[in-house]
Structure formats: C-alpha cells, structure tokens
Amino acid sequence: MQLQKETFWLVQVRTGIYNIPRLDFGGGYVDYPASRREKLGFQITEAGLEALIVSSSTNVTYLTGFTGDSSWLIASPSRSILVSDGRFTQQIAEECPNLETHIRDTQKTIQQTVGELLARLGFRNVGIEAEHMTIAGFETLRGMATAVNWAPKSRIVESLRMIKDESEQQAIREAVRIAEKAWADFRMKMAPDQTEKELSDAMENFVRQNGAISTTFPTIVAVGDRSALPHAPPSERRVRDGDFLLLDWGACGHLYRSDLTRMIVTRAASGTVEKRFEKLYTVVLQAQLKAIEAVRPGTKAADVDVVVRSHLEAEGLNQYFNHGLGHGIGLQTHEGPNVRLSSQDVLQPGMVFTIEPGIYLPGWGGIRIEDDVLVTPDGCEVLSSVPKDLASVLG
Numbered sequence: 001m002q003l004q005k006e007t008f009w010l011v012q013v014r015t016g017i018y019n020i021p022r023l024d025f026g027g028g029y030v031d032y033p034a035s036r037r038e039k040l041g042f043q044i045t046e047a048g049l050e051a052l053i054v055s056s057s058t059n060v061t062y063l064t065g066f067t068g069d070s071s072w073l074i075a076s077p078s079r080s081i082l083v084s085d086g087r088f089t090q091q092i093a094e095e096c097p098n099l100e101t102h103i104r105d106t107q108k109t110i111q112q113t114v115g116e117l118l119a120r121l122g123f124r125n126v127g128i129e130a131e132h133m134t135i136a137g138f139e140t141l142r143g144m145a146t147a148v149n150w151a152p153k154s155r156i157v158e159s160l161r162m163i164k165d166e167s168e169q170q171a172i173r174e175a176v177r178i179a180e181k182a183w184a185d186f187r188m189k190m191a192p193d194q195t196e197k198e199l200s201d202a203m204e205n206f207v208r209q210n211g212a213i214s215t216t217f218p219t220i221v222a223v224g225d226r227s228a229l230p231h232a233p234p235s236e237r238r239v240r241d242g243d244f245l246l247l248d249w250g251a252c253g254h255l256y257r258s259d260l261t262r263m264i265v266t267r268a269a270s271g272t273v274e275k276r277f278e279k280l281y282t283v284v285l286q287a288q289l290k291a292i293e294a295v296r297p298g299t300k301a302a303d304v305d306v307v308v309r310s311h312l313e314a315e316g317l318n319q320y321f322n323h324g325l326g327h328g329i330g331l332q333t334h335e336g337p338n339v340r341l342s343s344q345d346v347l348q349p350g351m352v353f354t355i356e357p358g359i360y361l362p363g364w365g366g367i368r369i370e371d372d373v374l375v376t377p378d379g380c381e382v383l384s385s386v387p388k389d390l391a392s393v394l395g
Contacts, residue, residue: 032167033065033096036160041077043156050123051076052156053114053141056132058331059157065095067255072114076123083114111137115144127153155336162328162336163350169374171256172330172352175212176372176383178251179258182206183386186247192240192266196221199247200234207251216250216257216333223266227366230323230358243267244277246368250333259329259354260384261370265394277367280317280359281390284367287311287357291325295355295373295380301343308357309341320359328353329372351375352383 040063044052054060054073061067063075064082068091071084082101084092092101104113118126118141126145128138130152142150164172185206190199203219222232224242232246239245244266250259263281287308294307305325312318324340327333329352337345339353351374358368371384 030167031098032165033063034098035165037063037075037080039160040075040157043160044075044127045077047127047151047153047156048125049127049151049153050125051118051121052127052153053129053133054157055129055137056157059129059132059161061255062157062161062331064099066092066099067095068092070110072110074114074117074121081117083110083117085110109140111140112144115141118145118148123148125149125151127151127156129157130154158336161330162345163348164330164352164374165350168256168330169350169352171254172258172372172374173383175216175251175253175256175258176260178207178210178212178253179249179260180384180386181210182212182249182251183260183262185210186249187264190239190264193238195234195236195238196223196226196232196245197234197236199239203247203249207249210251212251212253214252216252216259220246220248220261222246222366225363225365227263227368228360228362228364230360230366230368239266242365243274244365246366248368248370255331257329257331257333258372258384259333259356259370260372260386261356261358261368262386262388263367263369263393276364278390278394280367281393283312283315283317284357284359284369285388285390288355288369288371291355291357292371292373292380292382295347295375297347297349297375297377299347301337301339301345301347301353302341304339304347304355305341305343312357312359317359320361321357322360323358326354326356347375349375349377 052075054075057069060071060073063073068088074081082099085104089103126148131154186203199221200219204215207215220232221234223237223245226232226237227246245264248261250257290311291304291308294304308325309318312321326339328335328337337351337353354370354372356368356370358366360366369388371382374381374383
C-alpha cells in the first residue's frame with residue numbers, strides 16, 4: 001500500500017555521536033540495528049503476526065540506535081517505521097541513517113498516530129509489548145485501528161537482547177574499562193573522614209571524568225554493618241566508623257553498562273581486621289570462582305546459582321545469601337538472562353551477565369564480590385580485572 005508522500009520520508013544523513021552500532025571491521029560498516037530488526041522480523045513471523053508495536057524506549061534504541069524517548073517503532077518483516085515527534089527530528093537524522101521515520105502532528109498523541117498509520121498500512125494481526133503498554137494507551141490504539149486483531153506479547157525483543165552482538169560486547173568492554181579506571185581513582189583518593197554519601201558522589205565524578213555518560217546506578221558505599229544491606233542507601237557514616245566497606249558501582253559508556261562490586265578493608269594498617277572477615281571473604285570468593293567455572297553454553301542459568309548455594313550451604317552460610325546470583329547487563333542494568341534458582345534461561349555464547357554472590361549478617365556486615373562475564377563458545381570470559389584476592393582487599 002502506498003502512503004501519501006507527505007506522511008513518510010527516509011532520513012539520509014551522517015551517523016551521530018552514538019555510532020557504536022555501526023562498526024567497521026575492515027569490510028565496510030555493519031549496520032547492527034538493521035540486523036537486529038531483521039532478526040525481529042523472523043520472530044514476528046513465527047508469532048503469527050504481521051507487525052509488532054515496540055513501545056519500550058530501550059527496545060526502540062536497541063532496534064534503531066535512536067537514544068531519545070517518546071517514540072515507538074512499527075516493526076514488520078519487510079518494513080520498520082520510527083514514529084516520533086518534532087523534538088527529535090535532528091537527533092533521528094544524526095543517529096538513524098536510512099531509517100523510515102514519521103514525525104507526528106503536535107495535536108495528536110503517539111497512540112493516535114500509530115493507530116492511524118496501522119489503519120493505512122492495512123495490517124490485521126499486530127502484537128504489542130504487553131509489559132510496556134498501559135491499558136489506556138492500548139485502548140486508544142484499538143479505537144484508532146478497529147480492524148486490527150491485537151495480540152499481547154512478552155519479551156520478544158528482550159529475548160534478542162540477551163545475545164550481545166560484536167558491537168554490544170565492545171560497548172560493554174568499554175564500560176568495564178571506564179569503571180576500572182574510576183576504581184583506581186577512588187582507591188587513591190578515598191579518605192577516612194569521608195562519608196558514604198561523599199564517596200558515592202565522588203565515584204559519579206570519577207566515572208564521568210574517565211569517559212562515561214554517568215554511573216550505571218547510584219553508587220552503593222556501605223561502611224561496616226551497613227554493608228549487610230545489599231542496596232544500602234548512602235548515609236553520613238564515615239569510612240573510619242567501620243573496619244571495611246562495600247562498594248558497588250558501574251559505568252554507562254556508549255549506551256551500555258557495567259556493574260562491579262568490591263570490598264575494601266579500611267583498618268588493615270592497624271592490624272585490627274577481624275579474622276571473621278578474612279574467613280567469610282574467602283568463602284564468598286571461592287563461591288564466585290566456582291560459579292565462573294560452571295559458566296558455559298548449554299548450562300542452565302539456575303544451575304550456576306545452585307553451585308554457589310551448595311558451596312555456601314557446606315559452609316553453613318546459605319541462609320545469609322538473600323538474592324539471585326546474577327543478572328544480564330547491557331542497555332539496562334538488569335535484563336536477561338536471569339541467573340537465579342527460578343530462571344528458565346539457558347546460557348548461550350554472547351550472553352553477558354553479573355556473578356555476584358554475597359552473604360549478609362545483620363549487625364555485623366555483608367560481603368559481596370561482583371564481576372561481569374561473557375559466555376564464550378567454550379566457557380566464559382571475565383570482562384573485569386579489578387583485583388579481588390584477599391591480599392588486595394587487605395592492602
């Protein structure tokens with residue numbers, strides 16, 4: 001079906017600042033977003049659909065390279081149309097070369113606009129991202145495209161995102177490197193009189209100064225017994241008020257993220273470090289190393305979690321491990337695969353996720369060690385290299 005000439009146009013422009021999805025490997029530029037849309041087209045066909053309305057901003061970015069918001073993608077096996085508004089005309093031109101685009105009228109909502117376009121395109125069987133669309137938004141869509149048979153779908157794009165392509169792996173490696181540089185700055189400049197809040201703010205600066213857009217999430221700095229809170233909010237507790245601290249941080253580089261956790265003993269020089277800390281730290285480190293050894297294609301993600309819990313159970317500590325072993329990381333801090341007992345995910349090459357065993361003893365403190373790993377054809381690669389042996393923690 002031919003649409004009115006004024007309705008659609010192809011954006012033919014240079015690649016903008018976020019050009020990581022299009023990399024030159026010697027044989028010309030690879031348009032990774034286009035490749036992802038092609039894979040999505042197969043998924044759409046397999047689901048018995050003619051098109052999928054992608055309304056998640058993160059999923060739109062994944063499929064197009066566009067980093068703005070308030071924009072949806074009408075995706076079909078033969079055609080994809082980005083629906084946005086006038087605020088993003090230039091940004092789309094810079095970030096999405098050759099992508100068919102429709103800029104909606106300022107008097108219409110995106111739901112109204114997409115509904116009208118679907119009616120013109122003649123699609124009959126259309127899926128929506130059930131986890132990302134409100135009931136009110138869907139009702140508007142349905143009212144504008146009454147001939148469409150709607151199908152709520154879950155995690156179609158997210159299933160594609162679990163396997164990172166070369167450009168995504170490169171971007172995550174960059175985010176890890178930035179986090180490692182920020183760690184070095186943090187260790188060099190941390191002072192006993194600083195508070196958790198001050199250190200959290202400082203890490204934000206270190207991450208940005210080393211090339212990131214921002215930290216992956218608000219940095220967690222938990223001193224002493226406050227480290228028993230896995231996601232402790234920053235307080236006025238000072239470094240000198242505890243024997244050790246937990247630092248959980250990450251960097252958001254070119255859209256992709258990293259997520260690391262390390263322990264720092266703050267009173268090692270005075271010889272007052274508890275033997276209990278040394279013992280518990282060793283147990284957690286051994287658990288993490290066993291988990292890393294268990295990562296390989298074909299392994300159930302849940303089974304990697306079991307490896308850690310079995311180790312902690314043997315040490316009488318499993319009851320103090322109160323969260324999943326890990327989570328996928330990429331465009332979002334938490335995405336698939338899920339590495340926990342209830343997970344149905346099976347590990348495949350290209351998956352990137354955290355491995356972060358921890359034990360948390362109320363009134364004493366907690367110990368967590370976290371690294372980012374990439375599943376390879378014959379095992380896994382630990383992407384992060386911040387020292388974590390006991391000697392480095394005590395030093």
